[in-house]
Amino acid sequence: MEIRVLQAEDAAAYRAIRIRAAETAPEAIHFEPEEIASLADEEIARQIQPSDIQRVLGAFAAGQLIxxxxxxxxxxxxxxxxAMVQGVFTRPDHRGKGVARCLMQALLDEAAELPGLLSLELAVHAANAPAKALYQSFGFRRVGALPGAVMLDGRLLDEELMQRPLAFSSSASSVVPEGDDYVLVEATPDVAVYRRLRAESGLSPKTEEAARRGLAGTVFAVQALQNGNVVGMGRLIGDGGSFYQVVDIAVLPAHQGRGLGKRVMAAIRGYIDRELPLSAYVSLIADGEAKHLYAQFGFEPTARRSEGMALFKR
Incomplete structure (x- = not known):
């Protein structure tokens, strides 16, 4: 696979793949296929001509734009x-090969060369979990939403807005050993993954119904992935204003001792600092030596001024 900046002479191939994108991912592309097809050749060439205000990258395999x-x-x-990141698309027959990830990395490299550029932004279909996970793995964070941003077949679809400083230093990535192959993504685990991680990491088991109901109320969640497999997680739950609790800090035994718990907590603390209102009360239950980890992120014992109490329904 070759990745390079497209030039005006790539206009025909670019038009073809944009039409394919509009046909196969209509919720993500704001143009109808017919609207792209009707554009003059000069307009398509103008859209990809590299300059100080735009770069369009293409991934090629066997000479074909994929x-x-x-x-x-x-x-x-x-x-x-x-600057806006737009039109990220991989042909369906080439998905699952890391094409979008390579394009995103190349796009960040190009962004670093544009004079005066400080911030990257994008809008993503709110239900496109794989795309959001990809962008999160490159440091993009949700900063807002556009309800009803797209009208498709009479349905209003929401988009999420994401942003990333170009000079990026993420608290979630602050402790990354050399050769580390773990990726943190801001996403709520599904029921099966959630139950497996709790059970295999030694936390109390949850029924499928309890997990389904509980995950729906997640305020913020982060997962640690290795080669696409979830090996750790953490969540923040709460009422959305006054009271929150850190829960489900879990790392599979085979992956413990590598700083993943610390990275998960750093991501949660980053969300707390960015999003929670002043006066919000954030609590957690520290089991054993985990209290030392939580103390690194500003959590203090409540005893003796208060005593934690709980009820576990059996």
Whole structure:
């Protein structure tokens, strides 16, 4: 696979893959296939001509364009420090081979070369969990939502807005040993993964119904992945305003001792700092020596001024 910046002479191939994207991912592409097909050749060439305000990258296999990703910014002085990531698409017959990940990395490398660029932004279909996980793994964080952003076949679809400083230093990635192959993504685990991680890491088991109901109320969650497999997790639950609790800090035994718990907690603490209102009360239950980990992130014992109490329904 070769990844390079597209030039005006790639216009025909770019038009074809954009039409394919509009046909196979209509919820993510704001154009109808017919609208793309009707554009003049000069307009398509203008959309991909590299300049200080745009770069369009293409992934090629055997000379065929199999994936694209674009970086565009407004030329106005007050907002030219921001750029939008747009049109990330891989042909269906080439998915699962890391094409989108390679395109995103190349796009970040190109962004670093654009003068004066400080921030990257994107909008993603709210129900597209794989895309959101990809962007999160590159440091993008959810900053808002656009309810009803797209009208598709009479249905209003939401989009989520994500942002990433170009000079990025993530608290969730602050402790990464050399050669580390773990990736943290901000996403709630599904019921099966959640129950497995709790059971295999030594936490109390949860019924399928309890897990399903509980996960639906997640405020924030992070998962640790190795080669696409979830090996750790942590969640923040709460009422959305005044009271929250850190729960489900779990790492599979084979992956313990590698700093994953610390990275999970760093991601949760980062969310607390960014999103929770002043006066919010965040609690947790520290089992055994885990109290030393939590203390690193500002958590203090409540005893003797208060005593924790609980009821476990059996």
């Amino acid at each position: 994936g694209v990703a674009a970086l565009r910014r407004d030329g106005r002085v007050k907002i030219r420090h921001r």
